[in-house]
Amino acid sequence: MARHLTAVPAPADPLALLPQLRAALDGAAPFAVLPAGPPAAVEAAAAVLRPEQPLEDGADLVVVTSGSTGGGRGVLLSAGAVRASAEATLRRLGGPGAWLLALPVSAVAGLQVLCRSIVGGTDPTAPAPGESLAAAVARMPAGRRYTALVPTQLRRHLDAEPAALRALDAVLVGGAATDPGLLARAREERVAVVTTYGMTETAGGCVYDGEPLEGVRVRVTDGGIELAGPVLATGYRLDPEGTVAAFVDGWFRTRDAGVLDEAGRLTVHGRLDDVVVTGGVNVAPQAVEAVLRQHPDVVDAVVFGRPDDEWGQRVVAAVVPMPGAEPDLATLRPWVAERLGGPAAPRELHRVDAVPTLHTGKPDRRGVAAVVTHRRS
Missing domain, CATH: 3.40.50.12780 (ANL, N-terminal domain)
Structure with missing residues (x-):
């Protein structure tokens, strides 16, 4: 007989999931937890899970990935x-x-x-x-x-x-x-x-x-x-x-x-997909983010690449400033260049109030890129 998946909303009290999780770990009742958040995120997860379709053999839990490098996927876990x-x-x-x-x-x-x-x-x-x-x-x-x-x-x-x-x-x-x-x-x-x-x-x-x-x-x-x-x-x-x-x-x-x-x-x-190739040099965004966070005027940072006619891609940084600080390229470019080399130094900088996160808690690089792109359009 075909097994089907039960998709449950994330409860206000997460400990309420314990009985259902025990049953899944015993192989008795496969289920997935929908993310808490805006209706669009819940609908997107449900579209990935498709509980009306029979569940694949060997799966007892299905977890939807964050989609940090694209659309989320349902991962089949035994x-x-x-x-x-x-x-x-x-x-x-x-x-x-x-x-x-x-x-x-x-x-x-x-x-x-x-x-x-x-x-x-x-x-x-x-x-x-x-x-x-x-x-x-x-x-x-x-x-x-x-x-x-x-x-x-x-x-x-x-x-x-x-x-x-x-x-x-x-x-x-x-x-x-x-x-x-x-x-x-x-x-x-x-x-x-x-x-x-x-x-x-x-x-x-x-x-x-x-x-x-x-x-x-x-x-x-x-x-x-x-x-x-x-x-x-x-x-x-x-x-x-x-x-x-x-x-x-x-x-x-x-x-x-x-x-x-x-x-x-x-x-x-870091992600192979996230590497920024600028002027023929591979730059790891996570390394640049780490150096930017060490600057006394920066609380947090997200780094990504954007097409550039001269460099192929340019390094773009979005930073959360320390209260009262206004870090700029003139300050942060040499800070990064001294530690990681010139190609890693951002060529475009945006100040943001906070770094948005995905439901997993990971930084939402695509979300930040969309916000700063909208600012420039």
Whole structure:
């Protein structure tokens, strides 16, 4: 008999999903969580999921990707892959512990916080609306305590309440590149920060601090990162061609650029699709963003490429200024050039109030590019 997917709205209390998630992890009731947000985002996710169509074999959870490099996709995850990821994470961190859910459950990182709680036999805690991190941590059960954040959250909590972060036995940080300066600051504050690399197609983070979790294999082919192991998804919802292209002989082609050192430690350089080729030189936007955030007049930054008649592409930066500051190209171009070389220095600059994010918490590069393009038209 054909199995069908149940698509549920993200509940106001995300812990209400626990019974349904337990059933999915037992292979009994496949489901997906629609993102919270504007109706258009919910409708787009539902269009990807198409619950009226029979579910592919082997899938127990379907998670819609953020669409950071294009349209979102429904990733087919088996209960075995999700459990393998959760179990490997708990082993790496030193054993089961209580989890603080600080990410949306429509994204794999948030969903995995609940899965790790189920697998580890612990009760997760979800902050109440407007509740401080310190108050939420104080409500967590005694014993080992963990959370997962995106870099923007880590930066905000370091500014507001670093002591609450120090009270946690591990703070996983992923979903987007974490600036070396931010990591250094967190470690100076004695926060047990762990960088994670992975994606929905790997049931969440599968490389911690550059080292793959137990059972995960990593290789770099023609500059692109490929991953294998028990955490892999089975493919994409109703997209056999996309599945065949991305999942090849047991390996997932991530479309991320990176290198492995002699010890097998992975360094990620960003999306292959995001590289800006300016004057024949490849520029990684994430590297430029990291340097811009180190400037005393800049709070946050997003970098992308735009067609240019002379350079092929030019580097464009959108920055969130520090209160009272007005950073300009004359200030920021030499700042970047001194650290990354002339080609990486932005040739176009926009000041924005904030960097919009996708439902996963990742920076919405396409959204920023659309906003600044509209300004110029």
